[in-house]
Amino acid sequence: MRIVIDVLIVLSIFFAFAGVVGLLRMPDTFCRMQSSTNVTTFGVLFVLIGGFLYALFYLHNGEMMVKCVILAVFYFVTSPIAGHAIAQAAYLHGVRSEKKMACDAYGEDLKKGPPQPQSAEEPAAEAAPAQDETAKEESET
Amino acid sequence: MSELLFFAICFVAMALVLAARFVVGPSVADRAVAGDCVETLTDMAMVLFALYSGRAIYLDIALVTALLGFIGTTLIAKYLEGKL
Numbered sequence: 001m002r003i004v005i006d007v008l009i010v011l012s013i014f015f016a017f018a019g020v021v022g023l024l025r026m027p028d029t030f031c032r033m034q035s036s037t038n039v040t041t042f043g044v045l046f047v048l049i050g051g052f053l054y055a056l057f058y059l060h061n062g063e064m065m066v067k068c069v070i071l072a073v074f075y076f077v078t079s080p081i082a083g084h085a086i087a088q089a090a091y092l093h094g095v096r097s098e099k100k101m102a103c104d105a106y107g108e109d110l111k112k113g114p115p116q117p118q119s120a121e122e123p124a125a126e127a128a129p130a131q132d133e134t135a136k137e138e139s140e141t
Numbered sequence: 142m143s144e145l146l147f148f149a150i151c152f153v154a155m156a157l158v159l160a161a162r163f164v165v166g167p168s169v170a171d172r173a174v175a176g177d178c179v180e181t182l183t184d185m186a187m188v189l190f191a192l193y194s195g196r197a198i199y200l201d202i203a204l205v206t207a208l209l210g211f212i213g214t215t216l217i218a219k220y221l222e223g224k225l
Contacts, residue, residue, distance in 0.1 A: 009148050010188070013155075016182060020155045020198065023178060025164050029170055032162075034172045040181050047185050054145075054192050067200040071188070074207055075181075082177060082214040089221035090170035 001057050016043035029095045033087055040045035046087040048072040151188035156182040173217045180210035 015038055022035025048068045055064040091106060159182065162175040181188045184203045191199035 005145065012185070013148060013151050013190050016152065016185070019178065020182075023159060023175060029168055032171060034213050036178050039178045044185065046187060047180070049194050050187050056148065056219045059192070059195055061195070061197065064200055067197060067204065071184075071200070071204055071207065074204070078207075078211040081209055082218070083193065085215050086170055086173055086177075086221075087218050089218035092223070093169065093221045094169055101144075110165035123190055 004112065005050045005054050008046045008053070012043050012046035012050070015041075015046070019043060028097045029090055030097055031086065033083060033090075037079065037083055040075060040083075044075045044079075045072060048075075056103070143191040143193075145189050149186040150156070152186040152189065153184050156186070169221060173214055176203070177212055177214045180206060184210075 019035055019038030022038060024030050026041055028031045047079050052068045054064055055061050055068065088106075124134075156179045159175055159179050162173055163179065166172045168176055184206050187199050187203040187206070191197065191203070216225070
């Protein structure tokens with residue numbers, strides 16, 4: 001069990017390291033945001049699973065188990081919200097990707113103005129073949 | 142027992158490396174994202190130190206830090222959108 005916990009934490013360190021390298025080396029703001037989610041999903045998940053197992057088998061501390069679960073649930077609820085909010089704010093603030101974006105659905109929506117309340121059907125974003133990775137990552141973020 | 146401390150030091154070292162992005166980041170959103178990630182990494186170091194020392198108070202501090210980081214990032218996002 002001790003080996004399992006260590007392997008989980010080392011896996012978490014690997015994912016967090018990948019996220020840090022991506023944040024330092026990616027060429028673009030939206031690429032860096034996409035890479036930062038690597039830290040807040042897998043880097044958090046495995047260390048909290050390891051902490052849960054450690055508190056369960058070695059410390060015999062129910063309080064720490066519950067708090068690890070609460071931390072994991074909290075991170076998984078809030079990190080997509082924060083990522084989406086900061087990506088939208090960066091777009092509105094004027095940050096653009098370096099290359100030309102293949103698909104810019106949010107910019108087209110902004111040009112169209114606020115949506116009318118009776119027109120329920122949204123124009124679907126045209127499924128352009130994603131030659132550029134940046135636009136896809138931005139829509140994911 | 143002491144390898145948990147070693148892993149915590151790894152997380153803190155990654156957070157210190159990430160502070161470079163916090164300094165040189167060309168836009169405000171870069172700095173906000175880098176600050177969020179630094180907060181997450183120090184949070185994980187705090188969880189590991191709580192396991193090492195066997196005291197649950199560090200997990201409380203980690204929870205409060207996560208909450209404050211989320212609130213700060215969302216607040217910066219709202220400010221950049223101009224809705225604040």
